[in-house]
Structures are given as C-alpha cells and as structure tokens.
Amino acid sequence: MTKSKHQAVGVDIGGTGVKAALVDVRTGELLSDRVKTPTPAGGEPDAIRDVVVELVGRLDARDDTPIGVTFPAIVRKGRTMSAANVSKAWIGLEAERLFEDALGRDIHFVNDADAAGFAEDHYGAAKDAKGLVIMTTLGTGIGGAFIYDGVLIPNAELGHLELDGAGAETRASNKVRETEGLSWEAWAERLQRYYSHLEFLFSPDLFVVGGGVSKSSDEFLPLLRLDTPIVPAMLRNNAGIIGAAALARGV
Secondary structure (H helix, E strand, C coil), X not given: CCHHHHEEEXXXXXXXXXXXXXXXXXXXXXXXXXXXEECCCCXXXXXXXXXXXXXXXXXXXXXXXXXXXXXXXXXXXXXXXXXXXXXXHHCCECHHHHHHHHHCCCCEEEEHHHHHHHHHHHHCCCCCCCCEEEEEEECCCEEEEEEECCEEECCCCHHHCEEXXXXXXXXXXXXXXXXXXXXXXXXXXXXXHHHHHHHHHHCCCEEEXXXXXXXXXXXXXXXXXXXXXXXXXXXXXXXXXXXXXXXXXXX
16 A cells, blocks of 8 residues: 555634645644645635635645545535534535535545544544543534544534523633633533533543643643543644544545
8 A cells, every 4th residue: 555545635624714734644643734824804615715725735745635624514415504703605505516626526524523523533632432432622612523433423513502591602612711701610610511411411431622722621621520531632723634634534
C-alpha cells in the first residue's frame, strides 16, 4: 500500500474561520501546515465554497486524495438543515454537491462536532474507549457527538436539550459563563445539571469535553460529581480537520 493511501484532506468550516490540512489517518497527525482564512463576511455559500477550493489548492495533496469537509449544521444526506453563525441560505441547501462540483470530486460532508468527536474517539482522549462516548464542545453554544464502539451516530444536537425550561446551551455554554460573569463554581453547578441529565438519558461510558475552555478543565471538571468518567479533549483546534479526514478515508 502506498503512502498516499494513508492520507486525506480535512477541511473545517466555522463561523469565524475555515482551516484545512493534509492528515495521516493512521496516526491522526497533520502532514502539512494548517492553512486558514477568515470565514467570508456573511457566510454565504458561494463565498465559503470558493475559500474551501482555495485552501485545498494550497495543500500538497494528490488529485485523488479523499477530502472531508465539516460544517456547523445538521447534515442530512448531504443537505445542511440548519446554520450556525453563517448565512441562512445554507438551510436546506445541497451543500455536499456544492463542494463536490467545485472541487471536481466526491467528498465526505459532516457536522463539525461529529467530526471532532470522531477524531477524539479514534486518536485523542477517547482512543480505545468501549461503548458509548459522548463528546460535548462548550463554546458559543454546546455541540455534541455520539460514538458507539467507534461508529459515529450523527447529528446529536445536545445543546438543544431542555435544561431549567430552556435550551441547555442558553444556560451552560462557555459563552454564557463569560457573558454572565459566572465563577467556575457557579458554572459547574449548571454543568452538573446538564451532564447529570445526559447521564440519565443515555448512560454513556465516557464523556469528553472540548471547546477552547477545555484548556482550563482543571478549574471545573473536578467540581462535577458523575458516575461516568469525564475527561478533557486532547486534539484542540485540529479535531475537526482530523475527524473529517479520517471519515473521508473510511477509517
């Protein structure tokens, strides 16, 4: 098997930036520098499509290298059914086809939190974990991913579960912590309610907590009292890229 058979391109589209790299899917390591550009103002489909084509072109990858692309939306059969921090024109759009036509090849198109969770399960904090792993990203909202024995169960919108009569991400996201000026202890009380609820509903075997605030996990994770082990994510800002690439290569 040639070296290229272990490679894939991962593209991670977010509300503020689009980034891409060539990945070794055996190890989850980046084989290139990460190329990045700001998400075009307004987040319109054609503008983001053009940015993705430009970034992929900057990578030293063979023309037949698989490409995985993440997007902050519910993804069903290649369509984006929601839109977070991008244009509402994405809702209902055949987004996978949009990128495939522009890139001239098939791609693997996936929700951004799903890609990050898949990467953590295969290469990061949940590597070799058995049973149900639930990855949550605590950021502007709360993203989620289910991986059961290495298999991704897509589109787990865990930020929209009800908590205290409202969507959980309106009560327990990191943005809410910052906006309301919550202490780590006060925020942990909300996280306790949230993770206890997830624990009751899904009986997971492991929680993985991502998002930028995971760098400060020592401030809040030890305050939680759960039956399920809960650990910080390991792959940081590369998780989406790595997961997209791995899914594109069929790991």
